[in-house]
Amino acid sequence: MSSDAAPKAARSASLPSSNPFERLAALIADLAPGMDPVVMTIGEPRHAVPGFVADVLAGSIGDFSRYPNIRGTDAFRESVGRWLDTRYCLGGTLDVARGILPLNGSREGLTFAALGARDYLAKTGARPAVLMPNPFYQTYAAAAHVAGAELVALDARAETGFLPDLDALSPELLDRTVAFYYASPANPQGVAADLATWQRVITLARRHRFLVVADECYSEIYRDAPPAGVLEAAHAMGEGFANVVSINSLSKRSNLAGLRVGLAAGDPDFLEAWARFRGLAAPQVSMPLQAVAAAAFADEAHVAENRRLYNAKYDVAQRLLAPLFGPVVPQAGFFLWLDVARWGGGIEVTRRLWAEAGVKVLPGAYLAMDGASGNPGADYIRIALVDDETTIERALSRVVAVLGD
Ligand SMILES: Cc1ncc(COP(=O)(O)O)c(C=O)c1O
Numbered sequence: 001m002s003s004d005a006a007p008k009a010a011r012s013a014s015l016p017s018s019n020p021f022e023r024l025a026a027l028i029a030d031l032a033p034g035m036d037p038v039v040m041t042i043g044e045p046r047h048a049v050p051g052f053v054a055d056v057l058a059g060s061i062g063d064f065s066r067y068p069n070i071r072g073t074d075a076f077r078e079s080v081g082r083w084l085d086t087r088y089c090l091g092g093t094l095d096v097a098r099g100i101l102p103l104n105g106s107r108e109g110l111t112f113a114a115l116g117a118r119d120y121l122a123k124t125g126a127r128p129a130v131l132m133p134n135p136f137y138q139t140y141a142a143a144a145h146v147a148g149a150e151l152v153a154l155d156a157r158a159e160t161g162f163l164p165d166l167d168a169l170s171p172e173l174l175d176r177t178v179a180f181y182y183a184s185p186a187n188p189q190g191v192a193a194d195l196a197t198w199q200r201v202i203t204l205a206r207r208h209r210f211l212v213v214a215d216e217c218y219s220e221i222y223r224d225a226p227p228a229g230v231l232e233a234a235h236a237m238g239e240g241f242a243n244v245v246s247i248n249s250l251s252k253r254s255n256l257a258g259l260r261v262g263l264a265a266g267d268p269d270f271l272e273a274w275a276r277f278r279g280l281a282a283p284q285v286s287m288p289l290q291a292v293a294a295a296a297f298a299d300e301a302h303v304a305e306n307r308r309l310y311n312a313k314y315d316v317a318q319r320l321l322a323p324l325f326g327p328v329v330p331q332a333g334f335f336l337w338l339d340v341a342r343w344g345g346g347i348e349v350t351r352r353l354w355a356e357a358g359v360k361v362l363p364g365a366y367l368a369m370d371g372a373s374g375n376p377g378a379d380y381i382r383i384a385l386v387d388d389e390t391t392i393e394r395a396l397s398r399v400v401a402v403l404g405d
Pocket residue numbers: 043104105106107108137183186187215217248249250251257261262
């Protein structure tokens with residue numbers, strides 16, 4: 001570890017050699033499922049596609065013959081602008097012409113944002129760094145790789161509220177940081193940063209000249225109150241959206257993971273520069289899909305229904321799991337992040353649940369990398385509550401039967 005390393009930071013110059021799902025397949029390859037399988041690993045929504053999608057698509061089918069503009073259609077940007085303005089009380093301050101871009105889902109944008117930030121910031125001298133939480137969405141590692149930057153993983157454990165410890169970051173590290181991938185609501189833990197925490201991150205970004213890449217794709221899948229967002233925090237600070245970009249998509253909000261439409265919104269100067277680069281290099285978003293997205297961002301009824309379905313499943317989870325785990329319901333997202341240390345940790349429990357109950361979960365260790373004090377995901381399993389309520393009830397009852405023995 002080099003001298004400016006934060007005490008709890010893990011470092012890796014390269015990509016993970018395989019993704020968590022491949023590692024899981026290898027982990028349980030020697031085991032047969034003990035009962036009919038229930039797969040609870042992938043964060044792929046299984047609630048219904050909103051009813052209006054087919055009509056909007058049919059109505060704009062002719063546009064499939066046209067090359068889309070990299071900046072998106074006016075209708076897309078205006079719909080996204082209205083949605084963000086209402087959701088985060090921005091008072092019309094977002095620049096709808098320059099401060100919003102369509103993405104092919106947030107993953108694509110997350111992959112290339114660090115590269116865009118590196119070029120835009122043009123920091124000289126020390127090797128650029130990309131910060132991310134640990135556990136983390138694996139694409140952040142790809143982003144650091146693409147940007148030729150050092151990947152710095154910041155442990156996000158229970159002791160720091162499952163968010164990175166900002167006090168542990170040295171000025172030297174922050175000075176050479178080009179992008180800080182900040183996930184809120186976080187996958188897998190489901191915690192969300194409050195306004196003050198976002199503002200601390202933004203203050204650091206402005207002081208040390210880096211870009212906050214806010215991964216907010218679970219922003220609408222919350223329990224009681226909508227979590228604060230990075231744009232809201234920047235707006236409340238009163239100095240525009242410099243050094244801030246929010247990445248979001250319709251994948252979780254609208255059960256449209258296959259549509260592959262997302263958005264980047266915030267710093268208009270960064271987004272302008274990134275759009276020029278993206279005009280050479282990035283995949284455009286086809287216009288009929290942007291039309292669907294514009295309609296989806298204009299409708300909240302299907303999103304409220306989505307939340308209702310997830311919340312009902314969390315009620316089931318809390319009722320069944322409370323005797324073993326206490327409170328299990330996170331602030332947002334659609335995962336359970338269960339501490340299974342007393343049963344031998346995530347790897348051991350994943351094998352047992354598959355072999356004894358046919359329940360396929362993901363070991364937390366596969367969503368994190370080794371840090372200064374071990375792997376922060378090692379004690380956990382992640383369970384996705386994407387199936388219907390009956391299936392969730394059946395699967396979690398089996399989990400209780402296995403672990404409750
Ligand atoms: C934390 C997080 N960010 C980003 C994504 C990517 O979502 P999409 O590319 O579908 O918008 C996911 C998908 O699972 C995720 O969990």
